[in-house]
Amino acid sequence: MRRQLVLENGASFIGEGFGSSSEVNGEVVFNTGMTGYQELITDPSYCGQIVTMAYPLIGNYGINRSDNESARPSISGLIVKEVAKQPSHWQKDKTLNEWLEEYDVPGIEGIDTRRLTKMIREYGTLRGRIVSADADPKRVAETLKVWPLPSDQISRVSTKSTYVTPGPGPRVVLVDFGAKQGILRECIKRRFDVVIVPYQTTAEDIMKLNPDGVLLSNGPGDPKSVPEAIETVRHLLGKVPIFGICLGHQLFALASGANTVKMRFGHRGVNHPVKNLKSGKFVITSQNHGFTVEKKSLSGTDLEITHVAINDGTIEGLHHLKYPAFSVQYHPEASPGPDDSQDLFDAFLNMMETFKKEGAPLA
Numbered sequence: 381m382r383r384q385l386v387l388e389n390g391a392s393f394i395g396e397g398f399g400s401s402s403e404v405n406g407e408v409v410f411n412t413g414m415t416g417y418q419e420l421i422t423d424p425s426y427c428g429q430i431v432t433m434a435y436p437l438i439g440n441y442g443i444n445r446s447d448n449e450s451a452r453p454s455i456s457g458l459i460v461k462e463v464a465k466q467p468s469h470w471q472k473d474k475t476l477n478e479w480l481e482e483y484d485v486p487g488i489e490g491i492d493t494r495r496l497t498k499m500i501r502e503y504g505t506l507r508g509r510i511v512s513a514d515a516d517p518k519r520v521a522e523t524l525k526v527w528p529l530p531s532d533q534i535s536r537v538s539t540k541s542t543y544v545t546p547g548p549g550p551r552v553v554l555v556d557f558g559a560k561q562g563i564l565r566e567c568i569k570r571r572f573d574v575v576i577v578p579y580q581t582t583a584e585d586i587m588k589l590n591p592d593g594v595l596l597s598n599g600p601g602d603p604k605s606v607p608e609a610i611e612t613v614r615h616l617l618g619k620v621p622i623f624g625i626c627l628g629h630q631l632f633a634l635a636s637g638a639n640t641v642k643m644r645f646g647h648r649g650v651n652h653p654v655k656n657l658k659s660g661k662f663v664i665t666s667q668n669h670g671f672t673v674e675k676k677s678l679s680g681t682d683l684e685i686t687h688v689a690i691n692d693g694t695i696e697g698l699h700h701l702k703y704p705a706f707s708v709q710y711h712p713e714a715s716p717g718p719d720d721s722q723d724l725f726d727a728f729l730n731m732m733e734t735f736k737k738e739g740a741p742l743a
Protein backbone atom coordinates (compact mmCIF):
# COMPACT_ATOMS: atom_id res chain seq x y z
CA MET A 381 0.00 0.00 0.00
CA ARG A 382 1.48 3.37 -1.05
CA ARG A 383 1.57 5.79 1.87
CA GLN A 384 2.70 9.32 2.44
CA LEU A 385 4.41 11.38 5.14
CA VAL A 386 3.21 14.98 4.99
CA LEU A 387 5.02 17.72 6.93
CA GLU A 388 3.59 20.98 8.22
CA ASN A 389 5.71 22.89 5.67
CA GLY A 390 3.79 21.12 2.87
CA ALA A 391 6.57 18.66 1.96
CA SER A 392 5.38 15.19 0.97
CA PHE A 393 7.37 11.92 0.96
CA ILE A 394 5.75 8.89 -0.67
CA GLY A 395 6.74 5.30 0.02
CA GLU A 396 5.41 1.83 0.80
CA GLY A 397 3.46 1.26 4.01
CA PHE A 398 4.45 -1.42 6.54
CA GLY A 399 3.36 -2.19 10.10
CA SER A 400 -0.16 -0.92 10.75
CA SER A 401 -2.24 1.03 8.24
CA SER A 402 -3.51 3.63 10.73
CA GLU A 403 -3.11 7.38 10.17
CA VAL A 404 -1.17 9.29 12.82
CA ASN A 405 0.17 12.73 13.69
CA GLY A 406 3.53 13.20 15.39
CA GLU A 407 6.57 15.39 15.78
CA VAL A 408 9.01 14.17 13.13
CA VAL A 409 12.53 13.59 14.48
CA PHE A 410 15.55 11.64 13.25
CA ASN A 411 17.85 9.15 14.93
CA THR A 412 21.33 8.39 13.58
CA GLY A 413 21.90 4.96 15.18
CA MET A 414 22.83 2.08 12.87
CA THR A 415 21.39 -0.43 15.34
CA GLY A 416 19.19 -0.35 18.44
CA TYR A 417 15.87 0.17 16.67
CA GLN A 418 13.95 -2.12 19.06
CA GLU A 419 15.21 -0.22 22.12
CA LEU A 420 14.42 3.17 20.66
CA ILE A 421 10.97 2.18 19.40
CA THR A 422 10.12 1.06 22.96
CA ASP A 423 11.84 4.03 24.67
CA PRO A 424 8.89 5.94 26.24
CA SER A 425 10.75 9.23 25.67
CA TYR A 426 9.75 8.98 21.99
CA CYS A 427 6.04 8.93 22.84
CA GLY A 428 4.17 11.19 20.39
CA GLN A 429 6.98 11.25 17.81
CA ILE A 430 7.37 9.90 14.27
CA VAL A 431 10.95 8.66 14.10
CA THR A 432 13.04 8.68 10.92
CA MET A 433 16.05 6.40 10.91
CA ALA A 434 18.99 8.07 9.15
CA TYR A 435 20.73 4.71 8.68
CA PRO A 436 19.28 3.18 5.48
CA LEU A 437 18.64 -0.48 6.41
CA ILE A 438 16.53 -1.19 9.49
CA GLY A 439 15.09 -4.42 10.87
CA ASN A 440 17.93 -6.72 9.76
CA TYR A 441 18.15 -8.65 13.05
CA GLY A 442 14.39 -8.66 13.68
CA ILE A 443 12.69 -8.18 17.05
CA ASN A 444 13.63 -10.31 20.07
CA ARG A 445 12.26 -10.97 23.54
CA SER A 446 14.95 -9.20 25.53
CA ASP A 447 15.61 -5.78 24.00
CA ASN A 448 12.41 -3.93 24.94
CA GLU A 449 12.88 -0.77 26.99
CA SER A 450 9.19 -0.77 27.98
CA ALA A 451 6.25 -3.11 27.45
CA ARG A 452 5.32 -1.83 24.00
CA PRO A 453 6.35 0.53 21.20
CA SER A 454 6.00 4.17 22.21
CA ILE A 455 6.62 5.93 18.90
CA SER A 456 3.72 7.13 16.77
CA GLY A 457 5.27 6.08 13.47
CA LEU A 458 8.50 4.89 11.83
CA ILE A 459 10.12 6.14 8.61
CA VAL A 460 12.92 4.14 6.99
CA LYS A 461 14.74 3.86 3.71
CA GLU A 462 14.46 0.08 3.61
CA VAL A 463 13.02 -2.58 5.92
CA ALA A 464 15.03 -5.81 5.89
CA LYS A 465 12.97 -8.50 4.18
CA GLN A 466 14.80 -11.48 5.64
CA PRO A 467 15.96 -10.56 9.13
CA SER A 468 18.33 -12.99 10.74
CA HIS A 469 19.45 -13.43 14.34
CA TRP A 470 19.46 -16.43 16.69
CA GLN A 471 17.22 -14.53 19.14
CA LYS A 472 14.81 -13.26 16.51
CA ASP A 473 11.20 -13.71 17.56
CA LYS A 474 9.38 -11.57 14.97
CA THR A 475 10.04 -9.28 12.08
CA LEU A 476 9.86 -5.52 12.58
CA ASN A 477 6.87 -5.44 10.24
CA GLU A 478 4.90 -8.09 12.20
CA TRP A 479 5.67 -6.43 15.51
CA LEU A 480 4.59 -2.93 14.43
CA GLU A 481 1.43 -4.36 12.91
CA GLU A 482 0.63 -6.12 16.21
CA TYR A 483 1.00 -2.84 18.16
CA ASP A 484 -0.77 -0.70 15.57
CA VAL A 485 2.25 1.45 14.71
CA PRO A 486 2.40 2.59 11.06
CA GLY A 487 5.65 2.74 9.11
CA ILE A 488 6.72 3.88 5.65
CA GLU A 489 9.74 2.56 3.76
CA GLY A 490 11.25 3.65 0.48
CA ILE A 491 11.40 7.29 1.52
CA ASP A 492 14.43 9.45 0.80
CA THR A 493 15.41 9.60 4.48
CA ARG A 494 18.55 11.59 3.65
CA ARG A 495 16.45 14.42 2.18
CA LEU A 496 14.01 14.22 5.09
CA THR A 497 16.81 14.30 7.69
CA LYS A 498 18.44 17.28 5.97
CA MET A 499 15.09 19.08 5.96
CA ILE A 500 14.68 18.52 9.72
CA ARG A 501 18.23 19.75 10.30
CA GLU A 502 17.44 22.90 8.35
CA TYR A 503 13.93 23.73 9.58
CA GLY A 504 14.03 21.99 12.95
CA THR A 505 11.65 19.24 14.00
CA LEU A 506 8.38 19.44 12.11
CA ARG A 507 4.88 18.19 12.75
CA GLY A 508 3.98 15.38 10.38
CA ARG A 509 1.19 13.00 9.49
CA ILE A 510 1.24 9.52 7.97
CA VAL A 511 -1.65 9.25 5.48
CA SER A 512 -2.55 7.42 2.27
CA ALA A 513 -0.59 8.33 -0.86
CA ASP A 514 -3.60 9.93 -2.54
CA ALA A 515 -4.31 12.47 0.25
CA ASP A 516 -3.77 16.12 -0.75
CA PRO A 517 -0.56 17.23 1.02
CA LYS A 518 -1.60 20.90 1.04
CA ARG A 519 -4.78 20.15 2.95
CA VAL A 520 -3.01 17.80 5.36
CA ALA A 521 -0.33 20.47 5.97
CA GLU A 522 -3.05 23.00 6.81
CA THR A 523 -4.46 20.72 9.51
CA LEU A 524 -0.94 20.09 10.87
CA LYS A 525 -0.21 23.78 11.25
CA VAL A 526 -3.06 24.14 13.74
CA TRP A 527 -2.43 20.81 15.49
CA PRO A 528 -1.05 21.50 19.00
CA LEU A 529 1.83 19.19 19.86
CA PRO A 530 0.63 16.90 22.67
CA SER A 531 1.66 17.71 26.24
CA ASP A 532 0.19 14.71 28.11
CA GLN A 533 2.75 12.06 27.12
CA ILE A 534 4.26 11.67 30.61
CA SER A 535 0.87 10.79 32.12
CA ARG A 536 0.44 8.26 29.30
CA VAL A 537 3.71 6.40 29.92
CA SER A 538 4.35 6.75 33.68
CA THR A 539 3.40 3.84 35.95
CA LYS A 540 -0.12 4.13 37.38
CA SER A 541 0.84 2.59 40.70
CA THR A 542 3.89 2.15 42.90
CA TYR A 543 5.84 -1.11 42.67
CA VAL A 544 9.03 -2.50 44.12
CA THR A 545 12.05 -4.47 42.96
CA PRO A 546 13.57 -5.41 46.33
CA GLY A 547 17.30 -5.60 46.98
CA PRO A 548 19.73 -5.58 49.92
CA GLY A 549 21.36 -2.27 48.88
CA PRO A 550 20.31 1.34 49.43
CA ARG A 551 16.69 2.26 48.89
CA VAL A 552 16.25 4.24 45.70
CA VAL A 553 12.96 5.87 44.76
CA LEU A 554 12.81 5.93 40.99
CA VAL A 555 10.37 8.60 39.83
CA ASP A 556 8.93 7.21 36.61
CA PHE A 557 8.37 9.81 33.89
CA GLY A 558 8.56 7.01 31.31
CA ALA A 559 11.61 5.18 32.63
CA LYS A 560 13.60 2.90 30.37
CA GLN A 561 14.19 -0.66 31.58
CA GLY A 562 17.92 0.03 31.28
CA ILE A 563 17.79 2.38 34.26
CA LEU A 564 16.10 -0.25 36.39
CA ARG A 565 18.59 -2.85 35.12
CA GLU A 566 21.53 -0.72 36.29
CA CYS A 567 19.87 -0.32 39.71
CA ILE A 568 19.22 -4.05 40.02
CA LYS A 569 22.83 -4.82 38.98
CA ARG A 570 23.96 -2.77 41.99
CA ARG A 571 21.38 -4.54 44.20
CA PHE A 572 19.50 -1.32 45.02
CA ASP A 573 16.15 -1.66 46.77
CA VAL A 574 14.07 0.17 44.15
CA VAL A 575 10.62 1.67 44.68
CA ILE A 576 9.17 2.90 41.39
CA VAL A 577 6.61 5.67 41.85
CA PRO A 578 4.24 7.56 39.48
CA TYR A 579 5.47 10.92 38.18
CA GLN A 580 3.06 13.02 40.28
CA THR A 581 4.12 11.52 43.64
CA THR A 582 4.73 14.38 46.08
CA ALA A 583 8.02 15.05 47.89
CA GLU A 584 6.28 14.26 51.16
CA ASP A 585 5.16 10.84 49.94
CA ILE A 586 8.62 10.14 48.50
CA MET A 587 10.28 11.01 51.84
CA LYS A 588 7.82 8.69 53.63
CA LEU A 589 9.43 5.82 51.70
CA ASN A 590 12.74 6.54 53.52
CA PRO A 591 14.85 6.80 50.40
CA ASP A 592 18.66 6.79 50.45
CA GLY A 593 18.47 8.42 47.04
CA VAL A 594 16.00 9.61 44.40
CA LEU A 595 16.49 8.82 40.74
CA LEU A 596 14.61 11.02 38.25
CA SER A 597 14.02 9.09 35.04
CA ASN A 598 13.98 10.01 31.37
CA GLY A 599 10.62 10.81 29.80
CA PRO A 600 8.81 12.28 26.78
CA GLY A 601 7.90 15.84 25.87
CA ASP A 602 8.59 19.21 27.44
CA PRO A 603 9.86 19.11 31.05
CA LYS A 604 7.70 22.17 31.74
CA SER A 605 4.60 20.05 31.02
CA VAL A 606 4.90 18.61 34.56
CA PRO A 607 5.18 21.65 36.89
CA GLU A 608 4.12 19.47 39.82
CA ALA A 609 7.25 17.34 39.34
CA ILE A 610 9.48 20.45 39.28
CA GLU A 611 7.93 21.42 42.60
CA THR A 612 8.58 17.92 43.98
CA VAL A 613 12.26 18.05 43.01
CA ARG A 614 12.58 21.53 44.55
CA HIS A 615 11.31 20.14 47.86
CA LEU A 616 13.61 17.12 47.71
CA LEU A 617 16.81 19.11 47.06
CA GLY A 618 19.14 18.92 50.04
CA LYS A 619 17.00 16.33 51.85
CA VAL A 620 18.12 13.32 49.85
CA PRO A 621 20.75 12.61 47.14
CA ILE A 622 19.34 13.09 43.64
CA PHE A 623 20.44 11.72 40.27
CA GLY A 624 18.61 12.95 37.14
CA ILE A 625 18.74 11.35 33.72
CA CYS A 626 17.62 13.22 30.57
CA LEU A 627 14.12 14.55 31.43
CA GLY A 628 15.20 14.04 35.07
CA HIS A 629 18.24 16.26 34.37
CA GLN A 630 15.97 18.96 32.92
CA LEU A 631 13.60 18.79 35.90
CA PHE A 632 16.56 19.02 38.31
CA ALA A 633 17.77 22.14 36.44
CA LEU A 634 14.31 23.75 36.47
CA ALA A 635 13.88 22.98 40.17
CA SER A 636 17.26 24.62 40.85
CA GLY A 637 16.20 27.85 39.16
CA ALA A 638 17.56 27.31 35.63
CA ASN A 639 15.54 27.32 32.40
CA THR A 640 15.05 24.79 29.59
CA VAL A 641 14.51 25.57 25.90
CA LYS A 642 13.53 23.57 22.85
CA MET A 643 16.40 22.69 20.49
CA ARG A 644 16.12 23.03 16.73
CA PHE A 645 16.37 19.31 15.97
CA GLY A 646 17.76 17.78 19.17
CA HIS A 647 20.21 14.93 19.71
CA ARG A 648 19.11 11.40 18.87
CA GLY A 649 21.66 8.69 18.26
CA VAL A 650 24.21 6.40 19.86
CA ASN A 651 27.52 8.11 19.14
CA HIS A 652 27.30 11.61 20.61
CA PRO A 653 30.68 12.72 22.00
CA VAL A 654 30.61 14.41 25.40
CA LYS A 655 33.42 16.01 27.40
CA ASN A 656 33.64 15.60 31.14
CA LEU A 657 34.93 19.01 32.25
CA LYS A 658 36.25 17.68 35.56
CA SER A 659 38.36 14.81 34.29
CA GLY A 660 39.00 16.22 30.81
CA LYS A 661 37.96 12.82 29.42
CA PHE A 662 35.58 12.18 26.54
CA VAL A 663 32.79 9.64 26.42
CA ILE A 664 30.66 8.45 23.53
CA THR A 665 27.05 8.58 24.62
CA SER A 666 23.56 7.46 23.75
CA GLN A 667 21.19 10.42 23.44
CA ASN A 668 17.55 11.21 22.80
CA HIS A 669 16.44 14.71 23.65
CA GLY A 670 14.78 17.70 22.03
CA PHE A 671 15.09 20.15 24.95
CA THR A 672 18.19 21.46 26.68
CA VAL A 673 19.11 23.45 29.77
CA GLU A 674 19.76 27.04 28.74
CA LYS A 675 23.35 28.01 29.54
CA LYS A 676 22.72 31.64 30.37
CA SER A 677 19.98 30.68 32.82
CA LEU A 678 22.59 29.11 35.13
CA SER A 679 23.89 32.44 36.41
CA GLY A 680 22.53 33.08 39.86
CA THR A 681 21.81 29.37 40.45
CA ASP A 682 23.92 26.90 42.43
CA LEU A 683 24.42 24.69 39.40
CA GLU A 684 27.76 23.96 37.77
CA ILE A 685 28.27 22.43 34.33
CA THR A 686 30.10 19.09 34.50
CA HIS A 687 29.66 17.83 30.90
CA VAL A 688 29.27 19.44 27.47
CA ALA A 689 28.36 18.12 24.02
CA ILE A 690 31.28 18.28 21.60
CA ASN A 691 29.10 18.75 18.51
CA ASP A 692 27.26 21.89 19.61
CA GLY A 693 28.55 22.87 23.05
CA THR A 694 25.21 22.34 24.81
CA ILE A 695 25.01 21.28 28.46
CA GLU A 696 25.21 17.51 29.01
CA GLY A 697 25.72 17.33 32.76
CA LEU A 698 25.21 19.41 35.91
CA HIS A 699 25.86 19.18 39.59
CA HIS A 700 24.62 21.19 42.54
CA LEU A 701 27.21 23.17 44.47
CA LYS A 702 25.41 22.95 47.83
CA TYR A 703 23.35 19.80 47.75
CA PRO A 704 24.12 16.17 46.85
CA ALA A 705 22.57 16.18 43.39
CA PHE A 706 23.82 15.71 39.84
CA SER A 707 22.39 14.91 36.44
CA VAL A 708 23.19 14.09 32.82
CA GLN A 709 21.31 14.91 29.65
CA TYR A 710 22.47 11.70 27.98
CA HIS A 711 21.79 8.04 28.76
CA PRO A 712 24.33 6.31 31.04
CA GLU A 713 22.12 3.20 30.92
CA ALA A 714 22.77 3.05 27.13
CA SER A 715 20.14 0.63 25.72
CA PRO A 716 20.86 1.22 22.91
CA GLY A 717 24.36 2.55 22.64
CA PRO A 718 27.74 2.52 24.36
CA ASP A 719 28.09 1.81 28.07
CA ASP A 720 30.99 4.24 28.65
CA SER A 721 29.03 6.10 31.32
CA GLN A 722 27.66 3.34 33.54
CA ASP A 723 30.02 4.52 36.29
CA LEU A 724 27.55 7.34 36.94
CA PHE A 725 25.34 4.80 38.73
CA ASP A 726 28.36 4.00 40.93
CA ALA A 727 28.82 7.72 41.54
CA PHE A 728 25.18 7.84 42.66
CA LEU A 729 25.83 4.92 45.02
CA ASN A 730 28.89 6.72 46.47
CA MET A 731 26.84 9.87 46.93
CA MET A 732 24.15 7.94 48.83
CA GLU A 733 26.75 6.26 51.07
CA THR A 734 28.50 9.55 51.85
CA PHE A 735 25.20 11.27 52.58
CA LYS A 736 24.23 8.47 54.94
CA LYS A 737 27.52 8.79 56.84
CA GLU A 738 27.84 12.55 56.87
CA GLY A 739 24.21 13.67 56.75
CA ALA A 740 22.79 16.70 55.05
CA PRO A 741 25.30 19.41 54.11
CA LEU A 742 24.75 22.88 55.51
CA ALA A 743 22.94 24.97 52.95
Ligand SMILES: NC(=O)CC[C@H](N)C(=O)O
Binds near residue numbers: 425600601628671672
Ligand atom coordinates in the same frame (compact mmCIF):
# COMPACT_ATOMS: atom_id res chain seq x y z
N1 LIG B 1 15.03 11.00 26.82
C1 LIG B 1 14.49 11.97 27.53
O1 LIG B 1 14.28 11.88 28.74
C2 LIG B 1 14.07 13.19 26.77
C3 LIG B 1 13.74 14.38 27.60
C4 LIG B 1 12.84 15.37 26.90
N2 LIG B 1 11.59 14.76 26.57
C5 LIG B 1 13.51 15.93 25.65
O2 LIG B 1 13.14 15.59 24.56
O3 LIG B 1 14.42 16.71 25.77
